[in-house]
Amino acid sequence: MSDTPRFKPNHHPGGGWGALNATARILREQSVVAQSTRTLLKMNKPDGFKCSSCAWPNPSRQKTFEFCENGAKALAFETTRKRVTREFFATHTVAELRGWTDYALEQEGRLEEPMRYDASTDRYVPCSWEDAFADIAAELAALGDPNEAEFYTSGRTSNEAAFLYSVFVRAFGTNNFPDCSNMCHEPTSRGLPKSIGIGKGTITIDDFAAAEAIFIVGQNTGTNSPRMMTNLVEARHRGVPIVVINPMPERAHVRFTEPQDAVQMATGGSTKIATEFVQVRISGDIAVLKGIMKALVEMEDEAVATGGEPVLDRDFIAAHTHGIEALLVDLRAVEWAEIERISGIGEDQIRRVAAIYARSRATILCYGMGITQHQFGSNAVQQLANLALLRGNIGKPGAGIAPVRGHSNVQGDRTVGIDEKPTEAYLDQFAKVWNFEPPRAHGHDTVESVEAMISGAAKVFIAMGGNFVHAIPDTPIAYEAMSRLRMTVAVSTKLNRGHVVHGRKSYILPCIARAEIDRQATGPQRVTIEDATSMVGSSGGILEPASPHLLSEISIVCRMAKETLRRVRPDITTIDWDAMEADYALIRDKIAAVYPTLYENMNERLKQPMFHLRNSAREREWNTPTGRANFLVFDGMDMDKRIGGSDMLRLATIRSHDQFNTTLYSNSDRYRGVYNDRMVVFMNEHDMRARGIEHLGPCEMETVSEDGKRRVLGGLRALRYSIPPGSVAAYYPETNGLLPLYHHDELSKTPAAKSIPVLVRAASEADAGPAIRAA
Ligand SMILES: Nc1nc2c(c(=O)[nH]1)N[C@H]1C(S)=C(S)[C@@H](COP(=O)(O)OP(=O)(O)OC[C@H]3O[C@@H](n4cnc5c(=O)[nH]c(N)nc54)[C@H](O)[C@@H]3O)O[C@H]1N2
Numbered sequence: 001m002s003d004t005p006r007f008k009p010n011h012h013p014g015g016g017w018g019a020l021n022a023t024a025r026i027l028r029e030q031s032v033v034a035q036s037t038r039t040l041l042k043m044n045k046p047d048g049f050k051c052s053s054c055a056w057p058n059p060s061r062q063k064t065f066e067f068c069e070n071g072a073k074a075l076a077f078e079t080t081r082k083r084v085t086r087e088f089f090a091t092h093t094v095a096e097l098r099g100w101t102d103y104a105l106e107q108e109g110r111l112e113e114p115m116r117y118d119a120s121t122d123r124y125v126p127c128s129w130e131d132a133f134a135d136i137a138a139e140l141a142a143l144g145d146p147n148e149a150e151f152y153t154s155g156r157t158s159n160e161a162a163f164l165y166s167v168f169v170r171a172f173g174t175n176n177f178p179d180c181s182n183m184c185h186e187p188t189s190r191g192l193p194k195s196i197g198i199g200k201g202t203i204t205i206d207d208f209a210a211a212e213a214i215f216i217v218g219q220n221t222g223t224n225s226p227r228m229m230t231n232l233v234e235a236r237h238r239g240v241p242i243v244v245i246n247p248m249p250e251r252a253h254v255r256f257t258e259p260q261d262a263v264q265m266a267t268g269g270s271t272k273i274a275t276e277f278v279q280v281r282i283s284g285d286i287a288v289l290k291g292i293m294k295a296l297v298e299m300e301d302e303a304v305a306t307g308g309e310p311v312l313d314r315d316f317i318a319a320h321t322h323g324i325e326a327l328l329v330d331l332r333a334v335e336w337a338e339i340e341r342i343s344g345i346g347e348d349q350i351r352r353v354a355a356i357y358a359r360s361r362a363t364i365l366c367y368g369m370g371i372t373q374h375q376f377g378s379n380a381v382q383q384l385a386n387l388a389l390l391r392g393n394i395g396k397p398g399a400g401i402a403p404v405r406g407h408s409n410v411q412g413d414r415t416v417g418i419d420e421k422p423t424e425a426y427l428d429q430f431a432k433v434w435n436f437e438p439p440r441a442h443g444h445d446t447v448e449s450v451e452a453m454i455s456g457a458a459k460v461f462i463a464m465g466g467n468f469v470h471a472i473p474d475t476p477i478a479y480e481a482m483s484r485l486r487m488t489v490a491v492s493t494k495l496n497r498g499h500v501v502h503g504r505k506s507y508i509l510p511c512i513a514r515a516e517i518d519r520q521a522t523g524p525q526r527v528t529i530e531d532a533t534s535m536v537g538s539s540g541g542i543l544e545p546a547s548p549h550l551l552s553e554i555s556i557v558c559r560m561a562k563e564t565l566r567r568v569r570p571d572i573t574t575i576d577w578d579a580m581e582a583d584y585a586l587i588r589d590k591i592a593a594v595y596p597t598l599y600e601n602m603n604e605r606l607k608q609p610m611f612h613l614r615n616s617a618r619e620r621e622w623n624t625p626t627g628r629a630n631f632l633v634f635d636g637m638d639m640d641k642r643i644g645g646s647d648m649l650r651l652a653t654i655r656s657h658d659q660f661n662t663t664l665y666s667n668s669d670r671y672r673g674v675y676n677d678r679m680v681v682f683m684n685e686h687d688m689r690a691r692g693i694e695h696l697g698p699c700e701m702e703t704v705s706e707d708g709k710r711r712v713l714g715g716l717r718a719l720r721y722s723i724p725p726g727s728v729a730a731y732y733p734e735t736n737g738l739l740p741l742y743h744h745d746e747l748s749k750t751p752a753a754k755s756i757p758v759l760v761r762a763a764s765e766a767d768a769g770p771a772i773r774a775a
């Protein structure tokens with residue numbers, strides 16, 4: 001296949017042979033074919049390891065293989081035979097590597113040994129683990145205030161590593177825990193507790209078998225949680241209606257061929273997934289949700305008048321909820337014309353969706369970044385909760401609210417202490433178990449940590465995984481701020497932007513990956529993760545580590561903590577880092593002690609393949625100030641503030657089918673028909689015509705900024721695409737320079753990456769990237 005950029009709209013079902021071919025190709029490219037077939041069969045099995053891709057749960061009834069196309073890609077990338085050697089670092093200066101693309105950096109393969117930045121030669125040079133920990137500890141000890149350090153966590157980190165990291169950082173003296181969840185499902189963690197008393201989803205995977213309707217709002221299932229397609233296909237075979245609310249007709253939502261289904265694969269058959277596709281405008285979801293609820297209320301009024309079947313779950317509302325009156329006032333007052341104007345969806349379709357919802361006795365409401373990454377993302381989550389509560393769809397079989405989490409353990413990391421705003425009750429328990437007083441003042445989330453870097457208040461940045469500098473908003477500003485830090489430390493598996501945009505001192509600490517064997521003094525260890533449905537399972541790698549010099553994340557935390565605390569907190573003698581590093585069961589005993597209601601007998605319960613963490617809302621116990629589930633009114637309908645003139649468009653920054661966040665598997669996006677190019681803008685043809693932009697023609701985007709700074713991105717090409725007028729989409733992270741740091745969800749500070757106000761202009765061929773062909 002040639003490398004020329006091409007655009008060929010894809011009309012095939014998602015999944016199918018395309019998925020299997022893509023899996024085979026990526027295994028070949030990373031030279032891991034033979035090893036990976038054996039390895040893939042152990043993925044997500046009780047005696048194997050957990051997929052490091054998404055957080056979708058495993059079914060209780062296992063199949064021969066429990067991986068998907070994108071899980072296989074994640075594994076191939078992790079188990080690649082390619083290595084970043086010390087010779088590689090000796091050959092390339094960091095200035096040179098900064099000129100490489102992220103794709104090129106990660107293609108170099110797995111990191112092998114700890115490296116230290118040497119400013120005199122502008123190169124990374126090998127260093128011993130001992131020297132690295134001693135110097136990092138000395139730098140931390142030299143800070144005037146522990147709050148001058150920021151401790152980032154990405155969501156791949158295991159419960160055990162995250163828990164110990166949180167103990168280390170609190171012993172060091174700060175709650176500065178920016179984490180990837182702050183850019184992701186924080187509106188769930190902060191918004192949902194106000195509604196239902198817990199910031200997590202309420203379903204388990206078995207609920208899919210009893211659901212009578214499924215909603216998927218702002219989430220690209222076939223790409224970002226492909227194993228969920230199995231649940232959707234099964235539901236469709238039972239005749240369950242599926243409502244998809246999304247500005248883009250994502251392939252796998254239209255039709256899907258289940259790679260696990262031999263007959264479909266052999267016959268070229270496929271399953272229609274969305275029975276109702278609501279092609280909402282970007283930021284129009286609250287309007288749609290209010291419309292659905294308004295229609296339900298009108299149906300209920302009719303039922304009351306005629307003595308018909310009730311539409312609302314009156315018993316549930318009376319027994320379990322608070323605030324229905326105010327919600328009814330709000331819904332009665334909103335006007336259909338306004339709903340249609342903001343959402344771009346007609347009243348008739350919204351009434352049809354409401355009828356589907358009203359007929360179903362058990363509905364699952366799934367949502368993703370299309371809901372959370374807006375200025376009123378937390379409010380949007382709460383409106384989804386309202387919809388669920390109107391028909392008692394929380395805490396009964398087949399029903400519930402389902403935030404589809406991102407990283408495989410992003411939910412677990414939050415549960416075990418990665419929280420910049422810990423509650424007093426939690427800190428009290430923490431103090432009791434560890435016998436020292438943790439810091440009480442709230443720390444920095446992601447946005448606040450970047451602000452602290454910009455202002456100079458932050459001096460050290462330590463990252464447990466991830467690629468912070470390319471995940472956060474305002475790329476050029478972030479680069480500059482990171483470069484001014486005294487020290488950056490990255491615990492990583494592969495080379496990325498965060499290693500070449502670094503502080504005055506910089507360390508790369510390479511760790512073993514999920515699929516690899518973690519040997520400690522007492523033998524091979526297993527770690528645990530929590531999936532998006534609060535199921536906890538254990539994971540143990542089966543491959544030899546990529547290099548004999550790697551340490552596990554847990555070893556790195558233990559040794560860094562020991563060195564640092566020896567200097568700054570010699571008074572704390574209650575933490576036995578050596579013993580916990582040698583035997584992870586001892587870490588789990590401590591997790592059980594700090595979280596007795598959730599994790600009591602953790603080691604014992606792990607003898608089962610999985611166990612469920614108690615979810616209060618699922619049991620209709622409402623941990624809210626009213627002691628009930630709350631209907632919450634949102635004054636307005638737009639998920640973002642409207643700024644700029646009538647020529648302002650809303651830009652959603654999205655993932656392609658061939659990437660995991662900042663890791664690119666290739667430059668193509670098969671499902672959307674784009675090959676070998678990521679500098680594209682998906683546009684409605686009316687918006688293109690109004691701006692004199694040709695299909696495949698050059699264009700540039702500029703943010704409608706509110707701080708006087710210009711944010712412009714050129715070198716783009718426009719694609720005529722099925723997307724509502726006023727809405728455009730382009731790939732993350734290339735577009736992060738357009739996303740201002742101040743543009744975030746009001747409640748949770750999650751960057752509003754799905755609704756950047758932009759102007760799109762035609763550009764000259766001279767300024768454009770390589771031509772893209774229609775094929
Ligand atoms: N293979 C793979 N798997 C992944 C990831 C990955 O990058 N690759 N990332 C992981 C992570 S960390 C996360 S958080 C998840 C992300 O998974 P998703 O939540 O699916 O994330 P996105 O692809 O960013 O965007 C989802 C959808 O939002 C839609 N959208 C944009 N704006 C709006 C809007 O205003 N309203 C509505 N209703 N929809 C809108 C887009 O069209 C897109 O289909 O996936 C996880 N799993």
Ligand SMILES: Nc1nc2c(c(=O)[nH]1)N[C@H]1C(S)=C(S)[C@@H](COP(=O)(O)OP(=O)(O)OC[C@H]3O[C@@H](n4cnc5c(=O)[nH]c(N)nc54)[C@H](O)[C@@H]3O)O[C@H]1N2
Pocket residue numbers: 052154155156157180181183184185369373406407464465466467468470471472491492493494495496511512513514553653654655660661662663732733735736739753
């Ligand atoms: N514009 C825009 N920005 C966004 C988003 C968006 O939709 N639009 N999405 C946001 C979301 S939802 C998220 S979650 C963030 C993601 O932000 P991050 O989680 O920070 O980014 P990733 O790209 O997932 O991190 C990839 C790196 O993790 C390292 N890594 C991989 N596996 C391991 C491991 O097992 N251990 C360790 N220690 N390191 C490992 C590798 O070195 C790899 O380069 O980005 C956010 N940023």
Ligand SMILES: [Mo]
Pocket residue numbers: 180183184185405406407
């Ligand atoms: Mo995420």
